[in-house]
Amino acid sequence: MVKVQKSAHKSLVRRLNMSLILGYLRTSDRRTRASLAASTGLTRATVSTLVDELIALNLVRETGLQHSQGGRPATRLELNPEGGCVIGIEIGVGFIAAALTDFIANIRWRDRVELDTSDPAKTVSIAEKLALEAEHRGRALSLKVLGIGLVLPGLIKTDEGRLKFAPNLGWHDMPFQEMWEKRFGVPVHVVNDGNAAALGEHYFGVAAGYHDFIFINAAVGIGAGIMIDGKLFQGVEGYAGEVGHMVIDPGGALCPCGRRGCWEKAAGIQALLKYVIDAVRSGRFSRAWELAEGKANKLTPDMIAQAAAEGDPLASEAITRITNLFGIGVMNLINTFNPQLIVIGGSLSRVIEPFLPIVESVVSEQSFRTLTDKVVIKISSLGDDACLMGAVAAVLDTVFADPAQRSEKAQQQFPAISLKA
Numbered sequence: 001m002v003k004v005q006k007s008a009h010k011s012l013v014r015r016l017n018m019s020l021i022l023g024y025l026r027t028s029d030r031r032t033r034a035s036l037a038a039s040t041g042l043t044r045a046t047v048s049t050l051v052d053e054l055i056a057l058n059l060v061r062e063t064g065l066q067h068s069q070g071g072r073p074a075t076r077l078e079l080n081p082e083g084g085c086v087i088g089i090e091i092g093v094g095f096i097a098a099a100l101t102d103f104i105a106n107i108r109w110r111d112r113v114e115l116d117t118s119d120p121a122k123t124v125s126i127a128e129k130l131a132l133e134a135e136h137r138g139r140a141l142s143l144k145v146l147g148i149g150l151v152l153p154g155l156i157k158t159d160e161g162r163l164k165f166a167p168n169l170g171w172h173d174m175p176f177q178e179m180w181e182k183r184f185g186v187p188v189h190v191v192n193d194g195n196a197a198a199l200g201e202h203y204f205g206v207a208a209g210y211h212d213f214i215f216i217n218a219a220v221g222i223g224a225g226i227m228i229d230g231k232l233f234q235g236v237e238g239y240a241g242e243v244g245h246m247v248i249d250p251g252g253a254l255c256p257c258g259r260r261g262c263w264e265k266a267a268g269i270q271a272l273l274k275y276v277i278d279a280v281r282s283g284r285f286s287r288a289w290e291l292a293e294g295k296a297n298k299l300t301p302d303m304i305a306q307a308a309a310e311g312d313p314l315a316s317e318a319i320t321r322i323t324n325l326f327g328i329g330v331m332n333l334i335n336t337f338n339p340q341l342i343v344i345g346g347s348l349s350r351v352i353e354p355f356l357p358i359v360e361s362v363v364s365e366q367s368f369r370t371l372t373d374k375v376v377i378k379i380s381s382l383g384d385d386a387c388l389m390g391a392v393a394a395v396l397d398t399v400f401a402d403p404a405q406r407s408e409k410a411q412q413q414f415p416a417i418s419l420k421a
């Protein structure tokens, strides 16, 4: 019995150390066995054994010699792009985006389908076809699938990978992880859009190097991905980050959630559009209205941004109003979490970008001074790709946490399912 425990313990330690080494190769410039030993505190012999195992798993490769002053040149190591592939799928409102990346997250294939329906059966069927197409592309590159990351715009029960509710799609209770793991035979990770975008920006975008930051996804709704000490804060069941429903004006407009004056109702896309439409209907002129050919249902946030850039007073006034209210929500988040960085993404970020100084001044005037001294506010650098890259990062995170086990679970190919199914 003692023997079994001892060997189980040894195996756990080996897996943790392997993860540690892989993590250093992912995020630092430690590139030789000696520097890895120095950074991890492991012996040179242990590092060499584990690196050999990682090379055998195809996750790490040697890339020539590194010369240093004195001593023999050392062999350089790096993550092996051919270590496997990851499929990222994002189901949004009106579209599905898909990508296939290699082990270092280079995009090797991508596609996007615009949808005029949110019917769950039709939408899921298209998403599955895209996943199959991605796997075919991976197979053509001789890459085995390490997992699928799926982004959904709603509340996700993270431990089950189950969508509980997606208000803007009208979907309830869909067990995506169970459904897709059964169908595709590889690990599936289901991530909420705000959390996915935060992960994407953390590994590949403007939040690289930041461990305490908040990604705010500003679109029709407003959601957030909150990273604390390098980890996503998800709450007890995974529903944290519904910041769009913090009430900033109890006498304000009625929100579909049943309350009045929610942040997203006051500072989301609908509020921006409504401001311009109401003003035009009361007799004022706006260039944005011309761009929309005088039709309320054609008016978009980008038209209002363009009109403002052309000097249209009403468009500027509308964006100024919305940006001020947006700043109030940002201030509340800064006072609550004391982050190093706020990243603003989502389709509304393009409208906010030229008006960012307004957000900054609301924050600096209304937050506690000591909290705002060091906080930086940036616009997302990945734009529309933030969620998709976050889905890929979510899968890679689990591989990095346990490389040997996850590499074994990866499949050379999906079960044979016809693309025409």
Ligand SMILES: [Zn+2]
Binding pocket: 244, 245, 255, 256, 257, 258, 259, 262
């Ligand atoms: Zn609400």
